[in-house]
Amino acid sequence: MATFRFREPSIIPGFRLTFGFTIFYLMVIVIIPIAGLFLKTFELDWQAFYPIISGPRFLAALKLSFGASLLAAMFNAVIGVLVAWVLVRYEFPGRRALDAMVDLPFALPTAVAGISLASIYSPNGWIGSLFAPFGIKIAYTPLGIWIALVFIGLPFVVRSVQPVLQDFSKEIEEASATLGASRPQTISRVMLPALLPAILTGFSLAFARAVGEYGSVIFIAGNLPRQTEILPLLIVFRLEEFNYAAAAAIAAVMLVASFIILLAINLIQVWSQRRFGNG
Amino acid sequence: MADAALHPARPEAASAFRSPVTEPLGFRVFAIGVTVLLMALFLLLPLAAVFVEAFRFGLDKYLEVFKNPDAIGAIKLTLLVAAIAVPCNLIFGIAAAWSIAKYRFPGRAFLISLIDLPFSVSPVVAGLVYILLLGSNSAIGSWLLQDFGIRVIFAVPGVVLATIFVTFPFIARELIPLMEDQGNGDEEAAISLGASGWQAFWYVTLPNVKWALLYGVLLCNARAMGEFGAVAVLSGKLRGETVTMPLQVELFYNEYMTVAAFSLASVLAGLALVTLVVKSWLEWRYADQLATGARTH
Amino acid sequence: MELSIRNVQKEFGGFNALHEVSLDIRSGELIALLGPSGSGKTTLLRLIAGLDFPSSGQIFFGEEDASRKSVSERNVGFVFQHYALFRHMTVADNVAFGLKIRPAATRPTRAEIKRRALELLDLVQLSGLAHRYPSQLSGGQRQRVALARALAIEPRVLLLDEPFGALDAQVRRELRRWLREIHDATGHTTVFVTHDQEEALELADRVVVMSQGRIEQVGTADQVYDNPVSPFVYGFIGDSSTLPVRVEQGDVWFEDRSIGLRAPHVPDGEATLYFRPHDVELLDGCGGCIAGTAGVSRRVAGTKRVELAIGGAGHRVEIELPVDHPAATRSRIAFRPRRWKLFPARELAAAPATPLPEPVAA
Numbered sequence: 001m002a003t004f005r006f007r008e009p010s011i012i013p014g015f016r017l018t019f020g021f022t023i024f025y026l027m028v029i030v031i032i033p034i035a036g037l038f039l040k041t042f043e044l045d046w047q048a049f050y051p052i053i054s055g056p057r058f059l060a061a062l063k064l065s066f067g068a069s070l071l072a073a074m075f076n077a078v079i080g081v082l083v084a085w086v087l088v089r090y091e092f093p094g095r096r097a098l099d100a101m102v103d104l105p106f107a108l109p110t111a112v113a114g115i116s117l118a119s120i121y122s123p124n125g126w127i128g129s130l131f132a133p134f135g136i137k138i139a140y141t142p143l144g145i146w147i148a149l150v151f152i153g154l155p156f157v158v159r160s161v162q163p164v165l166q167d168f169s170k171e172i173e174e175a176s177a178t179l180g181a182s183r184p185q186t187i188s189r190v191m192l193p194a195l196l197p198a199i200l201t202g203f204s205l206a207f208a209r210a211v212g213e214y215g216s217v218i219f220i221a222g223n224l225p226r227q228t229e230i231l232p233l234l235i236v237f238r239l240e241e242f243n244y245a246a247a248a249a250i251a252a253v254m255l256v257a258s259f260i261i262l263l264a265i266n267l268i269q270v271w272s273q274r275r276f277g278n279g
Numbered sequence: 280m281a282d283a284a285l286h287p288a289r290p291e292a293a294s295a296f297r298s299p300v301t302e303p304l305g306f307r308v309f310a311i312g313v314t315v316l317l318m319a320l321f322l323l324l325p326l327a328a329v330f331v332e333a334f335r336f337g338l339d340k341y342l343e344v345f346k347n348p349d350a351i352g353a354i355k356l357t358l359l360v361a362a363i364a365v366p367c368n369l370i371f372g373i374a375a376a377w378s379i380a381k382y383r384f385p386g387r388a389f390l391i392s393l394i395d396l397p398f399s400v401s402p403v404v405a406g407l408v409y410i411l412l413l414g415s416n417s418a419i420g421s422w423l424l425q426d427f428g429i430r431v432i433f434a435v436p437g438v439v440l441a442t443i444f445v446t447f448p449f450i451a452r453e454l455i456p457l458m459e460d461q462g463n464g465d466e467e468a469a470i471s472l473g474a475s476g477w478q479a480f481w482y483v484t485l486p487n488v489k490w491a492l493l494y495g496v497l498l499c500n501a502r503a504m505g506e507f508g509a510v511a512v513l514s515g516k517l518r519g520e521t522v523t524m525p526l527q528v529e530l531f532y533n534e535y536m537t538v539a540a541f542s543l544a545s546v547l548a549g550l551a552l553v554t555l556v557v558k559s560w561l562e563w564r565y566a567d568q569l570a571t572g573a574r575t576h
Numbered sequence: 577m578e579l580s581i582r583n584v585q586k587e588f589g590g591f592n593a594l595h596e597v598s599l600d601i602r603s604g605e606l607i608a609l610l611g612p613s614g615s616g617k618t619t620l621l622r623l624i625a626g627l628d629f630p631s632s633g634q635i636f637f638g639e640e641d642a643s644r645k646s647v648s649e650r651n652v653g654f655v656f657q658h659y660a661l662f663r664h665m666t667v668a669d670n671v672a673f674g675l676k677i678r679p680a681a682t683r684p685t686r687a688e689i690k691r692r693a694l695e696l697l698d699l700v701q702l703s704g705l706a707h708r709y710p711s712q713l714s715g716g717q718r719q720r721v722a723l724a725r726a727l728a729i730e731p732r733v734l735l736l737d738e739p740f741g742a743l744d745a746q747v748r749r750e751l752r753r754w755l756r757e758i759h760d761a762t763g764h765t766t767v768f769v770t771h772d773q774e775e776a777l778e779l780a781d782r783v784v785v786m787s788q789g790r791i792e793q794v795g796t797a798d799q800v801y802d803n804p805v806s807p808f809v810y811g812f813i814g815d816s817s818t819l820p821v822r823v824e825q826g827d828v829w830f831e832d833r834s835i836g837l838r839a840p841h842v843p844d845g846e847a848t849l850y851f852r853p854h855d856v857e858l859l860d861g862c863g864g865c866i867a868g869t870a871g872v873s874r875r876v877a878g879t880k881r882v883e884l885a886i887g888g889a890g891h892r893v894e895i896e897l898p899v900d901h902p903a904a905t906r907s908r909i910a911f912r913p914r915r916w917k918l919f920p921a922r923e924l925a926a927a928p929a930t931p932l933p934e935p936v937a938a
Contacts (some may be wrong), residue, residue: 005351005382006382006385007384008382008384010382010472011467011471012463012466012467012470012479013470014377014476014480015378015381017381018373018374018377018378019378021370021374022371022375022378022379022390025371025447026390029440029443029444029447030393030396030444031393032412033408033411034408036408036411036412036417037404037407037408037411046332073685081312082317083314083315083317085310086310090307090310090311092446094315096563098314098315099352099559100556100558101322101323102318102322104322104551104555105322106318106498106502107501107505107552107554107558108326108505108547109504109505109506109507109524109528109544109547109551110505110507110525111505111525111547112329112505112527112528112544112551113325113788114507115529115532115544116326116328116541116544119328119332119537119541120324125328127324131466141506141605147321147499150321150323151325154321154322169658169660171660172661172662173299173657174627174647174660174727175656175660175662175722176629176662177300177627177646177656177677178299178625178626178647178654178726179673179726179728180648180649180674180677180678181648181673181674181675182648183299183302183303183676185467185677189673189677190662193557193664193665194662194663194664196664205398205399209398211401212400212404212508213401213508214401214507214508214511215402215507215511215525219532231401232401232402232403232508235403235512236403236511236512239407239410243563244410244411244414244416247407248407251404251408254401257338258396258399261399262399266392275664275709276303276663276709276711297646299626299646299647
């Protein structure tokens with residue numbers, strides 16, 4: 001028999017045990033449940049599936065979820081780069097505290113963020129009351145959803161860009177300057193292109209998170225069908241109606257979107273690795 | 280805060296010289312100002328609002344919530360869920376990191392992506408998949424219920440399961456890159472000196488990764504106690520039975536018991552602050568013993 | 577372009593990296609700044625480029641005071657030790673960068689930029705690699721791209737910071753010769769920093785030896801090697817042996833005997849004798865010579881190095897012998913340096929940190 005080895009040989013013991021447990025755990029927690037979701041979706045034939053994904057309520061929620069997420073992720077990409085730049089490049093009192101603060105949206109439970117944002121931006125809240133006299137409503141409108149999505153997505157771009165900027169060789173900037181580039185030229189033509197893979201990765205992560213976000217959005221969203229109803233909330237409504245098939249169909253659409261985003265992130269990394277080399 | 284933007288420090292900025300690798304002072308001050316403003320507006324304000332709302336009617340009103348039996352039940356359940364989910368994920372994290380970082384095998388990269396999956400799956404979808412799999416009208420669900428009397432969905436096991444799903448990547452993600460960086464040299468040395476695999480793990484690997492492990496547990500715990508979406512779908516919101524703290528916050532809020540909602544929320548916000556402080560301390564003190572590179576959760 | 581550095585001083589937070597350095601560089605010259613790490617050579621280069629600013633003093637490009645100009649206005653070509661290529665641009669784009677970013681008024685046409693970039697790649701012998709990315713090149717090739725990129729802006733001076741420092745020995749020697757050829761072909765005033773004396777002596781028209789933030793000596797390879805003006809230069813360039821001696825009325829004494837060297841203009845007192853191990857004559861008898869017991873010997877290329885223990889204190893010096901010399905361990909060997917130099921002893925202890933001692937005798 002040919003000596004086929006699944007893994008490369010190593011003297012370190014424990015592969016069977018740890019690998020076996022890892023696969024078992026992932027099977028039970030992730031793979032089987034997600035496979036079950038797709039099986040459930042396939043129980044629907046096209047006649048049943050199509051109305052679910054073409055109904056006006058679903059389409060409105062789809063547009064809102066992806067649209068608001070895209071806008072929030074784009075905004076996060078811009079300010080994320082700015083925040084990362086300031087945190088890495090400038091020295092000022094309170095920098096460390098600010099740096100720690102960036103992770104707040106990761107640490108703060110989404111429901112807490114949700115009720116807090118809703119109270120700030122409601123017409124009688126701290127910020128909402130500033131805009132209310134001009135007839136501008138923030139909470140319970142798509143604008144409020146956008147704000148919640150900016151909140152939960154802020155750390156992604158910062159944390160993707162920060163390490164790359166930290167390791168960015170000063171010599172590269174100096175080289176650009178000796179070649180006659182002004183500072184804005186150096187930033188726009190030398191540094192930002194080099195940061196682009198990190199920015200795109202952070203953008204994709206923020207976008208993926210925003211599309212699926214539930215807790216911090218539902219309190220500020222208003223949740224009116226076809227106006228301020230996001231996709232995850234639509235799933236919850238379908239579940240409460242015990243319409244599992246419809247919920248599964250919507251979830252399947254969202255999962256496919258997640259997979260595509262994950263794939264995009266991996267492709268960005270492979271592409272930048274190949275082009276720019278490692279390190 | 281912003282006025283002190285004097286980086287890099289120059290003993291005498293006498294000449295018109297401008298360092299080619301930084302921006303003019305005016306721009307630096309502006310950028311710092313904008314950053315501080317944005318962070319205050321988007322991050323600090325929501326955090327502050329939690330405490331302001333909680334204490335709006337004084338300390339007595341604030342403390343009232345902790346006498347509410349629903350709130351007490353929610354706190355207990357949250358602690359219970361975390362006490363089950365975190366150790367499970369700890370074991371998984373160590374096993375996954377050991378098998379992925381110490382060996383080379385086909386499909387390794389795929390396994391790493393799979394571990395990252397919960398970060399990009401909506402918590403609502405995560406809850407839904409378990410309902411479909413284990414709900415009373417599914418094959419497994421009805422089998423468990425009728426033959427063993429175990430209810431998973433709309434019961435505590437479902438809440439635990441949902442929490443495990445959303446938090447299992449945290450520890451593994453901290454350990455894998457770190458153990459990869461550290462390589463196999465230490466363990467190989469230990470084994471060549473006659474240590475068993477377990478001994479190598481206890482006396483060599485574990486001390487090398489202990490801070491990263493703590494870091495991962497910290498993040499895992501914070502998320503486990505704060506998870507909302509997935510738990511909301513699976514719990515059925517039976518008061519005093521399947522309601523965790525974040526769910527109880529929602530219930531209070533929707534019943535217009537605003538102070539109670541924010542008081543309970545302030546406990547979670549306090550937990551978040553402690554997490555951030557410990558996390559920053561670990562990053563500052565043990566930066567070299569934590570995984571390097573991008574930290575995106 | 578002539579360069580003139582006048583009384584330049586550079587302080588980093590209280591530490592003096594350069595003390596009042598002055599240096600004139602002629603147009604078209606190839607100059608090496610040579611010194612150990614921490615000698616201030618890279619600091620000086622960066623001041624010339626405008627990457628750092630001097631605490632005091634001026635730097636002239638021709639007649640023009642460049643001290644107040646920013647690096648992007650100085651028009652210098654700078655080559656970094658670690659190449660500093662732009663990783664997201666192709667080789668051709670890297671080379672063209674300096675031209676592409678010029679304001680529209682002085683920017684050549686697109687076709688002209690492309691032509692120039694290809695021409696320069698031809699000059700550095702990388703014609704076929706225009707569309708590669710830096711990560712796909714070897715270290716030597718990357719450094720050639722970096723040089724082409726620096727040349728593209730038609731710099732007034734070319735500055736290279738340890739340009740071959742990150743390359744292995746073989747590539748290094750090759751690039752060294754090639755840099756000389758490029759320099760001769762283009763005629764740029766060129767300053768390069770190195771800690772490798774072989775590189776400096778072989779390549780440069782003049783070598784500037786630096787130590788502890790000061791210029792120790794400026795001269796051709798022959799001058800700094802054959803006629804070092806300070807103990808530091810003697811010790812740093814080439815091999816040297818030293819012996820503590822005493823001068824009495826023009827005679828050089830080691831312990832209780834005269835060693836047969838005359839130093840008529842040297843004041844009496846303690847001194848240190850410097851000589852090159854290969855520049856000695858072997859003597860048979862010993863009336864006025866240095867004699868010692870042979871210790872360890874080792875083979876160095878075409879000769880044999882022998883360590884001698886000399887005098888009562890067993891002071892150790894190295895000399896070179898022909899390979900076929902019969903000297904064995906413990907045998908007595910007598911010699912006298914052919915070329916040598918005396919530096920007053922007190923200067924030696926403090927030598928690197930104090931101003932240059934006036935060279936004495938030889």
